Amino acid sequence: MAERLQKLIAQAGLASRRQAESWIAEGKVLLNGAVAKLGDRADLSIDQLLVDGRRLSAAEAKVTVLLNKPRGYVSSLKDPQGRKLVTDLVAALPQRLFPVGRLDYNTEGMLLLTNDGDLAQHLAHPRHHVEKTYLIKARGQMSAGIRRQLETGVVLDDGLTLPAKVGNIRSTGHSCWFELTLSEGRNRQVRRMCDLLGLPVVRLKRVRIGFLALADLKTGCYRRLSSTEVERLKRL
Numbered sequence: 001m002a003e004r005l006q007k008l009i010a011q012a013g014l015a016s017r018r019q020a021e022s023w024i025a026e027g028k029v030l031l032n033g034a035v036a037k038l039g040d041r042a043d044l045s046i047d048q049l050l051v052d053g054r055r056l057s058a059a060e061a062k063v064t065v066l067l068n069k070p071r072g073y074v075s076s077l078k079d080p081q082g083r084k085l086v087t088d089l090v091a092a093l094p095q096r097l098f099p100v101g102r103l104d105y106n107t108e109g110m111l112l113l114t115n116d117g118d119l120a121q122h123l124a125h126p127r128h129h130v131e132k133t134y135l136i137k138a139r140g141q142m143s144a145g146i147r148r149q150l151e152t153g154v155v156l157d158d159g160l161t162l163p164a165k166v167g168n169i170r171s172t173g174h175s176c177w178f179e180l181t182l183s184e185g186r187n188r189q190v191r192r193m194c195d196l197l198g199l200p201v202v203r204l205k206r207v208r209i210g211f212l213a214l215a216d217l218k219t220g221c222y223r224r225l226s227s228t229e230v231e232r233l234k235r236l
């Protein structure tokens with residue numbers, strides 16, 4: 001994705017955007033061998049960008065991807081038990097990405113991975129209450145009472161949960177399916193809330209984070225977010 005040169009230089013941590021603009025104006029930046037002009041754009045995976053003789057590599061470009069995590073993957077950078085890691089699924093990218101938040105080993109669905117520390121910090125901040133929607137299959141049946149408790153708050157061992165939204169309830173014999181939207185992200189929160197209310201979770205899939213939906217992204221596949229999507233996430 002082509003970005004303005006000053007943005008790429010700032011993202012690589014070489015200078016502020018304003019400083020980078022001055023370098024461009026002073027002719028210190030070369031794009032594919034020619035002196036760059038203000039307003040030029042580059043894609044570091046294709047173009048050669050030299051700043052004061054130093055080449056910016058693709059590994060320094062900020063990238064955020066949306067992964068449809070399969071079950072049976074750990075969403076941390078290492079696993080003492082040697083299980084598969086979500087980062088294995090994005091290993092083809094030149095950047096080293098890290099997951100934003102976690103999904104349990106057996107939870108599927110949407111996980112963001114990035115090398116953009118500002119974005120990760122913004123999304124992880126508890127004050128921002130970014131909404132996340134989960135599709136749940138649970139043993140038992142949803143009742144009006146359980147629904148009310150989910151919607152008002154449940155007392156877990158780490159305190160009262162914020163009100164959640166419940167939707168799309170369906171019953172299938174001994175189980176039910178429903179969607180739960182939370183605006184906080186405590187450890188194993190969905191499983192703990194549902195356990196407490198007598199609806200043990202059988203399948204759990206995150207299908208939405210803020211305005212981003214999983215849509216038709218296949219399990220184990222990822223797509224790169226556009227710069228507009230990343231900017232929107234930073235404003236959430």
Ligand code: URA
Pocket residue numbers: 102103104105107187188189190191192204
């Ligand atoms: N809540 C859970 O219980 N598990 C997850 O992986 C995500 C949310």
